[in-house]
Amino acid sequence: MDRGQLSAIMKEMGTARSRRDLLRVIGRAAIGGLGASLVARGLGDGSLSADITPAIAEEKPGTGQAYIRPNLHGLDPYGPELQAYADAVKAMQALPSTDPLSWAYQANIHATWFDPPPPEPAPPSPEPPGWTTCEHGSLYFWPWHRMYLYWFEQIIRAMSGFTDFALPYWDYTNPGQRVLPAPFRDPASPLFVAARDVDVNGGTPPGVNVPESVFNICNGLSQTAFPFAAGGLESTPHGSVHIWVAGGRQNPPSFGWMAAFTTAGRDPVFWLHHANIDRLWESWLNLGNLNPADSAWLDNDVNSGNGRPYAFFDVNGDPVTTQRVVHEVVDAATQLGYTYEALADLSGCPGFMIRPPREEAPAGTPAATPEPALEFGSSAPEGGVSVGPAPAEVPVDLARPDDAAAIARAGGATILTLEGIHGHGVPAVLVEVYVNLPAGQEPDFRSPYYVGNLNLFGLLQPDQEHQAMQSMTQQFDIARNVTALEAAGEWTGELQVSLVPYFTGEAAPLETTAATPAAAGATPAERIPDGPWVTVERIVMTSG
């Protein structure tokens, strides 16, 4: 199937959207005054534009203005905003790690850095309030990071004395905005961190070794069920950008700070990256999608993995009693008093938006999906699937492929699950997942074969201890792929899963010793790490 056929299918789906759905989306969009152009685009190519600035926002206390989180690249690199950020970071770095306002304490709220040992001494036991409470791979990923940023932003405002400060967001989906502003790359600035990818710190735009899918927002934003939207965007761009910014090399081993939970918060870029991820939550809601409505989600205030209560601190370093429970942070404008300069631009996502937004909270199972979930097929090769440096191809025989296609067509979910994903000490690895990629066809994330990227943030660790702890399961809703493949006559029941790896880190130094003569003629680009980079234990396809 070519792109033309695919877009014809998507066009039909776009026009099949119910009038009520469209009206609701238009109604929200009209708040931003761009309703008419949204309608035109929504009907034209099956995608929706969300490049809309919300008009509702709480006022800054006593000023008559709301905080507007600005686009990082719209700021003067040497202007007051980034100067304020640098000043605050510097002041926070000067405080002891036991002070909640210190740079170390704030980063330890994400995850405590005690391994590798310096610069911090062994952590106090028990750990201070709030440490190691970050939420990943759970339904609390978005709200927890929103709370974390909200309180951090106020501390930056106070520490810098720049009362207008609002966290800038880094919109790397725009190819022209991938190079960090100069102060982040200047070793003399508090915004600089050495433990980053060489090209990121060198001001070189991502090259051919960094696949465009790293920056892809379309898969996640096109999901209408909260778990798949949040999980999809947590994977890409969130996890992928962490890995890309971190960079690193295998030999001698080096891992950038952005690659691990324990160190990510020490990089000032982390916070701008997460402002963008928070902006994607706003963008997703602005499409007409809904957050979970159940009290288990809304009332949560403890880490879902380790049971530690969320704890954040105000500008005096005192623990806060508000904006630390999920239901207190679901509306950025009215509960937290900020909006974004612009929401995500979805003009690059034709063909991805196959379903209208949900009417109901995602707890409801789509009517077309039978209960309980059907297992269509699985594969668990002896010794697991090894990915990197070579791609892996995993055949999965499917029973009842027609049922899978019918579910996808009716708007239900068909799920591809990858279980037992492990890292093996190789940094800077990205893995794209495709289904039924035709032999000889270049992998392209815009094609109907692309499923998503593995979320390897936190999995690529230099030490065995962390790797043993970290085994991840990841799920993708492949309804979009199944529907497109079926329409093109390419859905046959022989599911072929391709795992396409990329190494975005630094080449190992050339070895010129007599013991390794073969290396002498190799170019640096060829000096990529030995495999396996990642292994996967089992792949299974089920209904939602």
Ligand code: C2O
């Ligand atoms: Cu809790 Cu991007 O990380």
